[in-house]
Amino acid sequence: MIKLLNAGFTRLRKNRLFWLLTIFSICVALFIIYSAYNDMDKYGRTIEVEQLMFNYSTIIGIVTSIFTCLFLGIEYSDGAIRNKIIIGHRRINIYLSNLIIVTITSLFSYILFLGVIVSIGIPLFGNITISIANLLILLGTIFVTTIAYSSIFTFLAMIISNKTITAVVSIMASFGMMMIALTCFNILETPKTIQTSTIESGETKFEEVPNPKYPSEEKKKVCQVLLDINPAGQMFQIAGRTVPNLKVLPIYSLGVLIISTGVGLILFKKKELK
Numbered sequence: 301m302i303k304l305l306n307a308g309f310t311r312l313r314k315n316r317l318f319w320l321l322t323i324f325s326i327c328v329a330l331f332i333i334y335s336a337y338n339d340m341d342k343y344g345r346t347i348e349v350e351q352l353m354f355n356y357s358t359i360i361g362i363v364t365s366i367f368t369c370l371f372l373g374i375e376y377s378d379g380a381i382r383n384k385i386i387i388g389h390r391r392i393n394i395y396l397s398n399l400i401i402v403t404i405t406s407l408f409s410y411i412l413f414l415g416v417i418v419s420i421g422i423p424l425f426g427n428i429t430i431s432i433a434n435l436l437i438l439l440g441t442i443f444v445t446t447i448a449y450s451s452i453f454t455f456l457a458m459i460i461s462n463k464t465i466t467a468v469v470s471i472m473a474s475f476g477m478m479m480i481a482l483t484c485f486n487i488l489e490t491p492k493t494i495q496t497s498t499i500e501s502g503e504t505k506f507e508e509v510p511n512p513k514y515p516s517e518e519k520k521k522v523c524q525v526l527l528d529i530n531p532a533g534q535m536f537q538i539a540g541r542t543v544p545n546l547k548v549l550p551i552y553s554l555g556v557l558i559i560s561t562g563v564g565l566i567l568f569k570k571k572e573l574k
Contacts, residue, residue: 304389304397312371312401321367325409328356329416337424347425349417350435356413357442357535358478361449364406365474366467368453371405372398373463382573395458395568399561403450407443414439438538441549445534448553448560452531455564459571474532481533484523487515528552 312318332355336347375381375398384394422428428435453470460466493508515523527533528545529552537543 301393301397304384304393305400308397308401312405315371317367317370318405321363321405321409322412324363325356325413326416328359329413330420332356333417333420333424336421340425347421348429349421349425350428350430350438351539351541352417352421352425353414353435354438354442354539354541356410357445358532358539360406360410360442360446360535361474361477361532362471363409364402364446364449365453365470367405368402368450368457369463369467369470372402372454372457373466376461377463385573391569392565395454395561395565398458399451399454402454403447406446406450410442410446437546438543441546441553442535442538444550444553445531448531448556451557451560451564455560458564458568461571461573477530477532478536481527481530481536484527484530484533485536487523488520488527490514529556531556 332352336352339345340347381394385391452473456470456473457466460469490513491511492514494511496507496509524544527537528549531553534549534553537549543549
């Protein structure tokens with residue numbers, strides 16, 4: 301395992317994709333700071349640094365999916381995985397070492413983003429307004445969710461041999477999770493009443509009436525559970541600062557990690573390599 305990790309991190313340091321990811325994380329942080337500063341300067345808005353710290357979490361799934369499918373996908377195309385097995389490395393160690401590398405890289409990109417936001421954002425916009433304990437809990441939840449993302453995309457990259465198919469499936473999966481999360485959000489935010497207008501004697505009258513599309517309590521509970529389980533739903537809730545079930549989110553993420561990694565190991569052990 302140690303030899304695999306050493307080789308993986310050596311390859312990572314020389315990988316252009318890793319350095320592009322590093323530059324991208326820095327650029328996203330600078331763009332968010334620039335946009336926030338413009339809003340503060342033009343409209344006098346109060347900028348909360350902690351909100352800027354959470355913004356990157358909404359796209360970390362897409363970033364992780366692209367990095368993972370390209371970084372691990374090449375291991376099948378150039379025969380690296382087959383060669384590792386031939387020289388005596390166990391399949392479980394190969395799978396777990398790749399998962400560790402993807403996870404650390406994903407966390408590194410987010411921590412780098414946070415470093416830029418904190419070092420520039422605090423001098424510009426002032427100190428963090430929420431308690432440090434609450435901030436650490438939210439960031440810790442983001443980190444655990446990022447690990448869950450890494451496990452999902454490592455699973456896809458290690459099970460699918462074709463790099464192109466891996467890329468398509470991974471990116472579609474990341475966008476699919478986002479679409480499911482947004483759909484659930486829209487359902488949960490449906491207003492109880494809607495405003496209707498009628499014209500009587502030339503005058504327009506407005507009236508609040510029950511919204512026929514307002515979801516039932518059961519439907520709302522199902523949507524909330526889907527949001528909590530879905531890594532994208534977790535990130536959107538944190539970024540939107542509306543997390544009714546914060547304590548259970550890490551549990552769901554750990555469940556995703558255990559299930560995807562367990563199933564991935566089983567399938568990878570049985571996989572025939574060309």
